[in-house]
Amino acid sequence: MAEVQLTGVSKSFKATQAVVDMDLTIPDGAFVVLLGPTGAGKTTTLRLIAGLEKPDAGDIKIGGTSVTNLTPAQRDVAMVFQQYSLYPHMSVRDNLAFPLRSPILKTPEDEIARKVKEVAEVLHIPHKLDNKATELSGGEMQRVSIGRALVRDPQVYLMDEPLSSLDAKLRADLRVELKRIHAELAATLLYVTHDQIEAMTMATHVGVLDEGQLVQFGTPRNIYENPRTAYVAARLGQPRINLLPVGLMGEDAPAGAHQVGLRPENIRHGKGRDAQVVRVEHLGDQTRLHLKVSDHDVITLTDPHTTLEAGETIQITPENPVFFDASGARIT
Amino acid sequence: MSAYSVTEPSTRSKWFAGSLVILYALITMIPLAWIMLTGFKSPSDAISYPPKVVFEPTLEGYVNLFTTRTRQTQEFLDANPPQNWADEIVREYDMVIVGPSKFGERFLNSVIIGFGSTFLSVFLGTLAAYAFSRFKIPLADDLLFFILSTRMMPPIAVAIPIFLMYRNLGLSDTHLGMILLYTAVNISLAVWLLKGFIDEIPREYEEAALIDGYTRFQAFYKVVLPQAATGIASTAIFCLIFAWNEYAFAVLLTSATAQTAPPFIPTIIGVGGLDWPAVAAGATIFLLPVMIFTILLRKHLLRGITFGAVRK
Amino acid sequence: MAEIVIKNVRKEFGDFVAVRESSFTIEDGEFFMLLGPSGCGKTTTLRMIAGLELPTSGEIYLDGEEIGQRPPSERDIAFVFQMFALYPHMNVYKNLSYPLVSQGMPRAQVRAKVDEVATILGIKDILKKPVGGLSGGDRQRVALGRAIVREPKAFMMDEPLGALDAEFREHMAEELRALHDRMGATTVYVTHDQLEAMQMGDKIVVMNNAVVEQFGKPQDIYDMPATMFVADFIGSPSMNFLNFHGKVAKGEELVTLADQTMSVPTLREGASGDLVFGVRPEHIRLSDDGDYRGKVLATEYLGTTQIITLDTPNGEVKARIASDQPATVGETVGLGFNAKTVTLFDKSTGRALRSELNEGVLAHG
Amino acid sequence: MKKMTSAAIGAALMTSVSVPTMAMAEDLTLCWAAWDPANALVELSKEFEEQSGHTMNFEFIPWPNFADRMLNELNSGGKLCDLLIGDSQWIGGGAENGHYVKLNDFFDAEGISMDDFAPATVYAYSTWPKGTPNYYALPAMGDANGWFYRKDWFADADIQAAYKEATGEDLREPQSQREMLQIAQFFQGREIDGKTVYGASIFTERGSEGITMGVTSALYPWGFKYENTPGSYDMEGAVNSPEAVEALEFYKEFYETATPPGYTNSYMGESLDAFKSGQVAMAMNWFAFFPGLYADPATGGDKIDFFVNPPQNQAGSTLGGQGISVVAYSDKQDAALEYIKWFADPEVQAKWWELGGYSAHNAVLNDPGFKDSAPFAGDFLEAMNDVQDFWQEPAYAELLLAMQKRIHDYVVADQGTAQEALDKLIEDWTETFEDEGKL
Amino acid sequence: MKGFLTGLMRLRRGPWEMLATIIIALGVFMLMQPFVLWAFTYSFITTLVGTVMFIIVSHFPEGE
Amino acid sequence: MTDTIANRAAKATPPRVARKIKGLSDRAIAWIFVAPTIFLLLAINIFPLIWTIQLSFTNYRANRLNREPEFIGLRNYERILTDSDIWLNMQATAHFLFWTIALQTLIGFTLAWLINKKFKGNDLWTTIIVLPMMLSPAVVGNFWKFLYQPQIGLFNYIVAFFTGKDPSSFEMLGSVQLAPWSIVIVDTWMWTPFVMLICLAGLRSIPDYIYEAAEVDRASKIRQFFTITIPMVLPFLMLAVLFRGIENFKMFDLVVQLTGGGPGSTTELTSINLKREAFEKWRTGYASAYAIILFVTVFGLASIYVKALNKVKER
Numbered sequence A: 001m002a003e004v005q006l007t008g009v010s011k012s013f014k015a016t017q018a019v020v021d022m023d024l025t026i027p028d029g030a031f032v033v034l035l036g037p038t039g040a041g042k043t044t045t046l047r048l049i050a051g052l053e054k055p056d057a058g059d060i061k062i063g064g065t066s067v068t069n070l071t072p073a074q075r076d077v078a079m080v081f082q083q084y085s086l087y088p089h090m091s092v093r094d095n096l097a098f099p100l101r102s103p104i105l106k107t108p109e110d111e112i113a114r115k116v117k118e119v120a121e122v123l124h125i126p127h128k129l130d131n132k133a134t135e136l137s138g139g140e141m142q143r144v145s146i147g148r149a150l151v152r153d154p155q156v157y158l159m160d161e162p163l164s165s166l167d168a169k170l171r172a173d174l175r176v177e178l179k180r181i182h183a184e185l186a187a188t189l190l191y192v193t194h195d196q197i198e199a200m201t202m203a204t205h206v207g208v209l210d211e212g213q214l215v216q217f218g219t220p221r222n223i224y225e226n227p228r229t230a231y232v233a234a235r236l237g238q239p240r241i242n243l244l245p246v247g248l249m250g251e252d253a254p255a256g257a258h259q260v261g262l263r264p265e266n267i268r269h270g271k272g273r274d275a276q277v278v279r280v281e282h283l284g285d286q287t288r289l290h291l292k293v294s295d296h297d298v299i300t301l302t303d304p305h306t307t308l309e310a311g312e313t314i315q316i317t318p319e320n321p322v323f324f325d326a327s328g329a330r331i332t
Numbered sequence B: 001m002s003a004y005s006v007t008e009p010s011t012r013s014k015w016f017a018g019s020l021v022i023l024y025a026l027i028t029m030i031p032l033a034w035i036m037l038t039g040f041k042s043p044s045d046a047i048s049y050p051p052k053v054v055f056e057p058t059l060e061g062y063v064n065l066f067t068t069r070t071r072q073t074q075e076f077l078d079a080n081p082p083q084n085w086a087d088e089i090v091r092e093y094d095m096v097i098v099g100p101s102k103f104g105e106r107f108l109n110s111v112i113i114g115f116g117s118t119f120l121s122v123f124l125g126t127l128a129a130y131a132f133s134r135f136k137i138p139l140a141d142d143l144l145f146f147i148l149s150t151r152m153m154p155p156i157a158v159a160i161p162i163f164l165m166y167r168n169l170g171l172s173d174t175h176l177g178m179i180l181l182y183t184a185v186n187i188s189l190a191v192w193l194l195k196g197f198i199d200e201i202p203r204e205y206e207e208a209a210l211i212d213g214y215t216r217f218q219a220f221y222k223v224v225l226p227q228a229a230t231g232i233a234s235t236a237i238f239c240l241i242f243a244w245n246e247y248a249f250a251v252l253l254t255s256a257t258a259q260t261a262p263p264f265i266p267t268i269i270g271v272g273g274l275d276w277p278a279v280a281a282g283a284t285i286f287l288l289p290v291m292i293f294t295i296l297l298r299k300h301l302l303r304g305i306t307f308g309a310v311r312k
Numbered sequence C: 001m002a003e004i005v006i007k008n009v010r011k012e013f014g015d016f017v018a019v020r021e022s023s024f025t026i027e028d029g030e031f032f033m034l035l036g037p038s039g040c041g042k043t044t045t046l047r048m049i050a051g052l053e054l055p056t057s058g059e060i061y062l063d064g065e066e067i068g069q070r071p072p073s074e075r076d077i078a079f080v081f082q083m084f085a086l087y088p089h090m091n092v093y094k095n096l097s098y099p100l101v102s103q104g105m106p107r108a109q110v111r112a113k114v115d116e117v118a119t120i121l122g123i124k125d126i127l128k129k130p131v132g133g134l135s136g137g138d139r140q141r142v143a144l145g146r147a148i149v150r151e152p153k154a155f156m157m158d159e160p161l162g163a164l165d166a167e168f169r170e171h172m173a174e175e176l177r178a179l180h181d182r183m184g185a186t187t188v189y190v191t192h193d194q195l196e197a198m199q200m201g202d203k204i205v206v207m208n209n210a211v212v213e214q215f216g217k218p219q220d221i222y223d224m225p226a227t228m229f230v231a232d233f234i235g236s237p238s239m240n241f242l243n244f245h246g247k248v249a250k251g252e253e254l255v256t257l258a259d260q261t262m263s264v265p266t267l268r269e270g271a272s273g274d275l276v277f278g279v280r281p282e283h284i285r286l287s288d289d290g291d292y293r294g295k296v297l298a299t300e301y302l303g304t305t306q307i308i309t310l311d312t313p314n315g316e317v318k319a320r321i322a323s324d325q326p327a328t329v330g331e332t333v334g335l336g337f338n339a340k341t342v343t344l345f346d347k348s349t350g351r352a353l354r355s356e357l358n359e360g361v362l363a364h365g
Numbered sequence D: 001m002k003k004m005t006s007a008a009i010g011a012a013l014m015t016s017v018s019v020p021t022m023a024m025a026e027d028l029t030l031c032w033a034a035w036d037p038a039n040a041l042v043e044l045s046k047e048f049e050e051q052s053g054h055t056m057n058f059e060f061i062p063w064p065n066f067a068d069r070m071l072n073e074l075n076s077g078g079k080l081c082d083l084l085i086g087d088s089q090w091i092g093g094g095a096e097n098g099h100y101v102k103l104n105d106f107f108d109a110e111g112i113s114m115d116d117f118a119p120a121t122v123y124a125y126s127t128w129p130k131g132t133p134n135y136y137a138l139p140a141m142g143d144a145n146g147w148f149y150r151k152d153w154f155a156d157a158d159i160q161a162a163y164k165e166a167t168g169e170d171l172r173e174p175q176s177q178r179e180m181l182q183i184a185q186f187f188q189g190r191e192i193d194g195k196t197v198y199g200a201s202i203f204t205e206r207g208s209e210g211i212t213m214g215v216t217s218a219l220y221p222w223g224f225k226y227e228n229t230p231g232s233y234d235m236e237g238a239v240n241s242p243e244a245v246e247a248l249e250f251y252k253e254f255y256e257t258a259t260p261p262g263y264t265n266s267y268m269g270e271s272l273d274a275f276k277s278g279q280v281a282m283a284m285n286w287f288a289f290f291p292g293l294y295a296d297p298a299t300g301g302d303k304i305d306f307f308v309n310p311p312q313n314q315a316g317s318t319l320g321g322q323g324i325s326v327v328a329y330s331d332k333q334d335a336a337l338e339y340i341k342w343f344a345d346p347e348v349q350a351k352w353w354e355l356g357g358y359s360a361h362n363a364v365l366n367d368p369g370f371k372d373s374a375p376f377a378g379d380f381l382e383a384m385n386d387v388q389d390f391w392q393e394p395a396y397a398e399l400l401l402a403m404q405k406r407i408h409d410y411v412v413a414d415q416g417t418a419q420e421a422l423d424k425l426i427e428d429w430t431e432t433f434e435d436e437g438k439l
Numbered sequence E: 001m002k003g004f005l006t007g008l009m010r011l012r013r014g015p016w017e018m019l020a021t022i023i024i025a026l027g028v029f030m031l032m033q034p035f036v037l038w039a040f041t042y043s044f045i046t047t048l049v050g051t052v053m054f055i056i057v058s059h060f061p062e063g064e
Numbered sequence F: 001m002t003d004t005i006a007n008r009a010a011k012a013t014p015p016r017v018a019r020k021i022k023g024l025s026d027r028a029i030a031w032i033f034v035a036p037t038i039f040l041l042l043a044i045n046i047f048p049l050i051w052t053i054q055l056s057f058t059n060y061r062a063n064r065l066n067r068e069p070e071f072i073g074l075r076n077y078e079r080i081l082t083d084s085d086i087w088l089n090m091q092a093t094a095h096f097l098f099w100t101i102a103l104q105t106l107i108g109f110t111l112a113w114l115i116n117k118k119f120k121g122n123d124l125w126t127t128i129i130v131l132p133m134m135l136s137p138a139v140v141g142n143f144w145k146f147l148y149q150p151q152i153g154l155f156n157y158i159v160a161f162f163t164g165k166d167p168s169s170f171e172m173l174g175s176v177q178l179a180p181w182s183i184v185i186v187d188t189w190m191w192t193p194f195v196m197l198i199c200l201a202g203l204r205s206i207p208d209y210i211y212e213a214a215e216v217d218r219a220s221k222i223r224q225f226f227t228i229t230i231p232m233v234l235p236f237l238m239l240a241v242l243f244r245g246i247e248n249f250k251m252f253d254l255v256v257q258l259t260g261g262g263p264g265s266t267t268e269l270t271s272i273n274l275k276r277e278a279f280e281k282w283r284t285g286y287a288s289a290y291a292i293i294l295f296v297t298v299f300g301l302a303s304i305y306v307k308a309l310n311k312v313k314e315r
Helices: A042-050 A092-097 A109-122 A138-150 A168-185 A196-202 A220-225 A230-235 B011-039 B060-066 B074-079 B085-091 B103-134 B140-152 B155-169 B175-199 B203-211 B216-245 B248-253 B261-267 B276-297 B301-305 C042-050 C092-102 C107-121 C136-148 C166-183 C194-200 C218-223 C228-233 C359-364 D007-014 D036-052 D063-075 D088-096 D104-110 D119-126 D151-155 D157-167 D177-187 D210-222 D242-258 D268-276 D287-295 D333-343 D346-355 D377-385 D396-411 D418-436 E002-009 E013-032 E037-057 F005-010 F014-020 F026-055 F075-081 F084-115 F122-134 F137-147 F154-163 F179-205 F208-216 F221-249 F253-258 F270-280 F284-314
Strands: A004-013 A016-026 A031-035 A057-062 A077-080 A156-160 A189-193 A205-210 A213-218 A242-245 A259-262 A267-282 A287-293 A296-302 A313-318 A322-324 B067-071 B095-100 C004-013 C016-026 C031-035 C057-062 C077-080 C154-158 C186-191 C203-208 C211-216 C240-248 C254-257 C260-263 C271-279 C284-287 C293-302 C305-312 C315-322 C332-337 C343-346 D027-033 D055-061 D083-087 D138-141 D145-150 D190-192 D195-201 D280-286 D304-308 D322-326
Touching: A004 A042, A016 A042, A016 A057, A016 A213, A031 A042, A031 A196, A042 A057, A042 A077, A042 A156, A042 A189, A077 A138, A077 B203, A092 A109, A092 A138, A109 A138, A138 A156, A138 A168, A168 A196, A168 C293, A189 A196, A196 A220, A196 C293, A205 A220, A205 A230, A213 A220, A213 A230, A220 C293, A230 A242, A230 A259, A230 A322, A242 A296, A267 A296, A267 C194, A267 C218, A287 A313, B011 B060, B011 B276, B011 F084, B011 F122, B011 F137, B011 F154, B011 F179, B060 B067, B060 B085, B060 B103, B060 B276, B067 B085, B067 D036, B085 B095, B103 B140, B103 B175, B103 B216, B103 B261, B103 B276, B103 F026, B140 B175, B140 F026, B140 F284, B155 B175, B155 B248, B155 F026, B155 F270, B155 F284, B175 B216, B175 B248, B175 B301, B175 F026, B203 B216, B216 B276, B216 B301, B216 F026, B216 F137, B248 B261, B248 F270, B261 B276, B261 F137, B276 B301, B276 F122, B276 F137, B301 F179, C004 C042, C016 C042, C016 C057, C016 C203, C016 C211, C031 C042, C031 C194, C042 C077, C042 C154, C042 C186, C042 C203, C077 C136, C077 F208, C092 C107, C092 C136, C092 F208, C107 C136, C136 C166, C166 C194, C186 C194, C194 C218, C203 C218, C203 C228, C211 C218, C211 C228, C228 C240, C228 C271, C228 C343, C240 C254, C240 C315, C254 C271, C284 C315, C305 C332, D027 D036, D027 D063, D027 D333, D036 D055, D036 D287, D036 D333, D036 D346, D055 D063, D063 D083, D063 D088, D063 D268, D063 F270, D083 D088, D083 D333, D088 D119, D088 D322, D088 D396, D104 D333, D119 D138, D119 D322, D119 D377, D138 D333, D145 D151, D145 D210, D145 D287, D145 D377, D151 D157, D151 D304, D157 D177, D177 D195, D177 D210, D177 D242, D177 D280, D195 D242, D195 D268, D210 D242, D210 D396, D242 D396, D242 D418, D268 D280, D268 D287, D280 D287, D287 D304, D287 D377, D304 D377, D322 D333, D333 D346, D396 D418, D396 F270, E002 E013, E013 E037, E013 F084, E013 F284, E037 F075, E037 F084, E037 F284, F026 F284, F075 F284, F084 F122, F084 F179, F084 F221, F084 F270, F122 F179, F137 F154, F137 F179, F137 F253, F179 F221, F179 F253, F208 F221, F221 F284, F253 F270, F270 F284
Parallel strands: A031 A189, A031 A205, A077 A156, A156 A189, C031 C186, C031 C203, C077 C154, C154 C186, D027 D055, D027 D083, D195 D280
Antiparallel strands: A004 A016, A004 A057, A205 A213, A242 A259, A259 A322, A267 A287, A267 A313, A287 A296, B067 B095, C004 C016, C004 C057, C203 C211, C240 C271, C254 C260, C271 C343, C284 C332, C293 C305, C293 C332, C305 C315, D083 D322, D138 D322, D145 D280, D145 D304, D190 D195
C-alpha cells in the first residue's frame, strides 16, 4: 500500500474547471472519502489518480513515484465503479479472474483459482461463482465489483460511489462491510460520494470539495464540529445547519461576522427569542420543528412526542454558534 | 369488470385495428406470393389469361433457371433417353440440357461480393465506430456527417468517376472492385449503427480493464467486442442486405465476371421473350435469404433503417 | 375540496392481484401518504382513485359520490406523475393551459388563470420556454402548476420527487408541503421513501403485497407498528428484532430473553412459540454494567449521534447513542431497553401483540 | 429448312470435348446477343474448337441490355470479350475509339477478300468510314427487319369473306404499308377461335433501340433520308421531310389502331410472344428469328408465312445484322483472328446458314438452291437488296437515344405532332454533330 | 420572431440553421416546380448556397 | 487475503510495470482505427467527387479516349439548367416524390396507429408487412412489370375484379396517364412499411403517462390525437419523409426495371436520365455537371436529414 500525493493538479473540460489546483495527500492506509455535490470534481479527481484522465497541470505521486505520465495499467491501482464494472459476457469467476489474467500480472491459473476462491468467501458469494454476471442481484453485483478490486494487491483502491445504486438497507450493510475490509487489509482507499452518511460513517479522513477545490480535509468529527466554511458546515449534518444573518437572535458576534451557523441540535428551547412554529415533522426517532424567526426559516429538533402544533410560538436561544464572514469563511 | 386502463385500447378497437392490419398485410403479400407461385408454373400457365391461381405445379422454372438448353431433333431425342428428372421436363419441348446457366455464377458472385463487402465494412466500421465513440477526434461531428452523406449520394452520380477510375485501375468487373465499392457505401451505415451500439456499452468496462492492466487494444477486443457482438451481427446483416440488393452500380460496373444477381435476374431469357417462371424462380431464390434475415432482424430493424437514431 | 373514501377496493390484472380488499378514508384537506415498497399496490391504488385504472370490485367515494367506474375526465381530480408527464412538445405556458383549454375555457380567462398559478409557483419568467430544457425543480413546478390550475377536488401525486436528485429532493418536499399548507387541498401522495412519508404526511397508509398493513398518523405508526413489516420498513436504522422462543400471557409485563428478564408494556393478548422482541435503536442504552450484554462490532459516526452495531445473544442489534458517548469496537457492553417502547410480535403471523402501548392505535388499524 | 443438327454433333455437345493440347491453346470468349442464332453459333464453333484446340466461351447478353452492356464493356476497356459480334451501328465508334482491331492487313495476309461477301453487308458491317476499304469486322450475320403472319388465318374462308366485306379487297400478303395497316386494323379486336386477337405487333421499345428500328421500317419505304447529301450532315428537309412526317404519323396510327393492348414497350421478345401466343395476325421482327418461328410447334410450320417489309413510295427495309470483330483490348488477338479466318471459310459459312445463321457470303447466297432452302430465304435476299441502316457515327448512341426519346414521346406518349418530333430530332442531332465537330 | 432575429445577429446556430434549411428547401422546390423555367435555372445555385451555408453555420455556437 | 505487507512491498513498482505494457497511445489508436475508413471514403467517394467536379467543366467523353477534353467553363451547367426536357424530368421526379411521400405517410401512419393498438399478434403482422422494403428493388420492379401486364397481369385482373372493367382495357405501364401512378403504386407498396416502422417508433416513444395526463386534464380522445399524438410523432415523420425524399430523388433500380423511363419520357426520373447521358450517350462532362446538381440537392437534403436525425436521437 502506498501514499498518494496530488500537488497543484488542475483539470478542465472545455469551459468547466473540474479540478482547480488541488493539493491532497492520502496517507498510507487511510480511508479517505471525497465528499461534495454533483459537479464538485470528486470523480474527476479519482479518475486523475487512476490515469483515466490526464491532468492539465500538477503532479500525481503514488508511493512516492510520479505517475502523471503513466497509463492506468502502469499505475497499479484498483478501481470500483459506480456501476457497470462487471462484464456481462463473463461468469462471476471470470470477472474476478480478469484482473489477474492481465498481461501485467499473468498470474498462473492455479493461483488465480485460489485467489478468486478466497475473495469470493470474503464477499459471501462462493455459490455464485459460476453464474453469469447478469444473473446477480444489485447487491451481489456490487460485491463482485469490489471483489474484482480485492483480488489484486494494488497500491491504492479507488471507489467511485460504489453504493449509490443500491437501496438503503443494502447500502447500510455494505458500509459496514467495506469498513471491515479496509480495516483487515490496512489498504489505502480513496472513496468518492455525495452521501454524507457514507462519508461520516466510513472515513478516516474526509475531503470536502467545492467546485473543483478542496475546501477542507480532516477526520469526520473534525469536519462536523469545526467546519472551515459555511459550505462545509452545510455538507454534514441532517437536518442541515441553519445559516442565519448575524444578530438575528442577539448572539455575540465577533467582528466581520456575516452569517451565523447554528446546528438544529444546538438550539435551546424555552427562553430567548420568539419563534413561530410553522410545521412539526414527526420522523419517529426525532421531531423537527420548522420555525419562523422574523421571516427566516429555522429548523430545530425536539422531543419525538412533542405536543407542539403549527401556529404556536416558542422561545429559542442559540448555543455554540459558529460564525462566518461574507465570503463564507469561518471566524473563530 | 374487465381490466381497463386509459391507455389500453378497448377489445373492440383492437379487433378493428387487427383486422385492418391483417388485411393490409395480406394485400401486401400478394405480389410476393405471386412471385413464388409463378416459379412453380409452366411457362404457358404463367402467361395464361386470366391468370391462373390453381395450376399444376412444375419445377420447369427452376430447371430453366439453372440450365441452358438446346432444341434437338426427334432422332437425337430418341437416341438419347433422358438422364434425370430435369432432362425429363425439358424433353417436353424437344430440348436437351447442355449445361448450367449463368445464374449459379451470378448468385455466387452475389454471395462473394455480399459477404466480402459486409465483412470489410463491418470490420472497418467497428474500428472507426469505436474510435468515434471513445476518443476525441477533431471535427468528429463533421466527419460523421461526411461519412453518412456518402451513403446519400445518388449511385449514378458517383458511378461516373468510379467508372473512369476503375477503368484505369483495371478494377472494372472484378470482385475486388465491387467489394471495395460496396464497402465504401456500406461503411457509413456500419459506422453509424455500430457507434450507437458501442455508445451503449459503458466506458467503465474498458476503464476497468485499463486499470486492471490491459492495454487499450486488449480492452477493445476482450471487453468491447464480445459485448458488441449482437450489434455487429445485426449491422452485418444490414450491410449484407444492401450489397445483396444493389443494382445501379452492379449494372454499370460489371458485365460478366463480377456481375451479381439483381441485374441478371430480369434478363433471364427463355426461348423468345422473358421466361417468367424462370425469372420468378430466380427471384424467389434471391429474395428468400433477405426475407429470412428480415425476420431475424426484426428487433433491430428500426435502428438499421434510421442509422441508429431510433431504437425500439 | 373533498373527502375520499376507499371501500373494499380490489384490483386484478389477469391472474395477478395488485390490490386486495382495501379500505381507508382520506379526510378533506389531508396530505395523505401511500407508502410501501415497489410493487405493493400503492400506485395502483392511487391510479384507481384518479380513474386511470378501474377497480375490479369495491367502491370509491369522492365527496360522498361513488365514482369507482367513471373515467378520469369525469372525476375532477388532478394527477402529478412520477416522470412529471409534461407535454414535451409544448412550452410551459401551453402545458399549464392545456387542461383549461381542454375544458373549453375562454382564452382571456385561461391567460389570467395561468398567470395566477405561475405567480404562486414562481415560474412566471419561464412561461415561454420549452419544457425540454428546464431543470428538475422547474419541471416539478410546472407539473404542479398544471395540476393546480384546474382547481380540482383532489390531487394525486405518484412519487413526484422520485425523478429529482437527492440534494434537491428535500428542498422540493418542503416546497410541496408548504404549497399544500397554503392551499389546503386534499392530496394523496405515493412514495416508497419512508422518510419522505414521515416528513410530509398527515396520515400514512403502509401497504405491502397488495394489502394495507397499517393506517394512521406518522408518529403512531413509528412508535406502534402493527406488523413486523411496518416496524422494519419505517425508521433508519430499522427496528431491532430480537427473536426468542416462549410463551406470554395476557396481562404479563415481563418476558425472558436469553435468560434475562425484560419488562414490556402490559400485554393485552397472549401468544406462544416464536416471538420477537422489537425495540428501536434509539431506545437502547449502553452502560458498562447491565446483565444483557453485547459485543460492539462496529460504530458509525453520524454527527450528534452514532450507530453502534452489537452482537447479542439474540442476534445483531443496532443502537443509536450520542456521539460523545465512547464505544470501542471489540469491547463488550451492557444493553438497557426502554420498556415503554417495546413491541412484541408473533413471528408466525408478523403481527404485533396488543399491549398497553399500542392498543389504541391497533384498534382502528 | 433443315435446322436441326445431326445426332453426332448433338452428342458431342453433351460430352465434353477432349481438346488436343496445342502450344497456343487459348480460352476465347465471344460476345453476342442472346437469341436463336447465338445457339447456332455455339454448335458451329464446336468444329473450330476441334480444329484449332482453342476453347470457346460465350457471353450472350439479352437484346435489351446488349448495347448497354457491350458498349460499357468496350468503353471501360474490358477484357471480357476477345471476339465481339457487335451491332452494325457500333462500327463507327468501334473503329474511331479504337475498340476494334483493324482487319485489312489480316485479310490481305490470309487471302480473305471482302468481294466474297454481299456488298450491302460489307458496307454496313465492316467498313469505316463508310464505303472505304477500311475493314473492322467480317460480316457475320446478315439481317433485316421483316414480317410474318398467320397463314392459317389468312387462308380461312370466313375471314377472307369478312375482309372482303369490310374492305372490298382480297386478303393477301400486304403489298404496301397502307395495305398492311388495313389488314392489321381488320384483325384488331376480332374474335378468332373464341379469343380476341389483334392486328400486328410492332416495335415500341423505349430503352434500347426498339422503336427506332420499328419506325424506320415505315420511314424508309416512305423515302426517309438522314441527310440531303450523304456525308454533309444537313438534315433539315431530309429528316423532317413531308414523307417522313407522313410515315411517322402512319406508324403512330398503326400503334394506336392495330396493336395489342399493353404493347407499349415491346421489342423482339414481346413481338415473338404476341405472335406465338396467338394474339396477333402479323408481327414485325428480325429475320434472325424466322428459323425458330418456323419451327415453333404451336404457330410454326404451315401456320406461318413471311414477307418483306412492304414498300410504300419505294422499297426499304431496316438493316439489322452484325459483323464479327476482334476486340482491341484482348490479349488473345491471334487466336481471335484464327477464329475469323475459320469463320470466313465458305464451307463453314454454308454450315452456318444450315444451322440457322444468316451467312453473308456470296458462295452461300448465290447458290442456286439458296432461295428454296427455307420459306424465308427468298424474302431475305429481297430484303437485303433494299436495306438502310441508322447512323453509324461514333456518336451513334447519342443519336439513337435522341431518336428513341423523340419518337417514343410522339408515338407512345402522344406528345406533340410528328412534325415537332422530327424537328426536335434534328435539333438534338445537330447539337450532337456540333459537339462532334462535324458541323 | 424577435428571438430569431437576435439569434441571427449574434451568430447563433439555431436560427441560422433554420434559415439555411429554408434556403435548401426553396432550392429543391425551385428545381422541381412545374411553373417557371427561370426558377429551375436558378435552383441549383440556391441549393448550393443553402448547403454551404448550412455547413458553415452548423459550427456556430449553440444558442443561449 | 494472505498477502502480507512485505509481499506487497516486493511487488512491481510502477516504473518496472511501465516497461511491461507497450500499448499504443489513445491518440494513435484513434487514428489507426479511423484511418482505413477515411481512406476508403476518400478514395471511393471524395476523390471521385472532386474528379466529377473537375469533369463537369469539360466536354470530356469517356468513350473517346483519343480525344483531348476541353475546358468549357459553366457551359454544361448552363445547358442542363436551361434544358426544358430535363426540367420535365425534374417534374416527373417531383410527381413521383410528392405522391409517394404523401401516400406512404398517410398509409404508413395509419398502419402504425392501428398496430399501436397492441392487438394480439401485431408483431408477426408487422414483420410480414415490413418484408417488401427489404427486397431488391430491381428484382421486385421487374416482377411488377409482369403483374402490370394488361392481359396476363394479376394487378389488372384484381382491379378489374373490383371495378368490373375489362382487365386489358387499361395499361398501367404503357399509358401516359397511368405510368407515373404505376411507379408510385410500386414504390408505395415497397416503402410504406418504412414510414410505418418509423411512425410506430414515434408512437411508441410517447409514454403512456402523457396520455394519462391528458386524460386527467380532461382532453377528449380527438383532442389528444391532434394535440399530443400528431405533434409528438411529427419529428419521426419528418425523418421518414426526408429519408424517403432523398431515396426517391435518386430512385433508379425500381423504375428502370418497371418502365425504363417510358412511355416517352413520362417516368424518366432524373437518375434514369442521368444514366442515359453518362453511360449510353457517354457525355461524361455533361453528365458530371448533371451529377453535381443532383448531388448538391441530395447533400442539402441530407444535411437537413441529419439535423432531424439528431433531433429524434435526443428523444
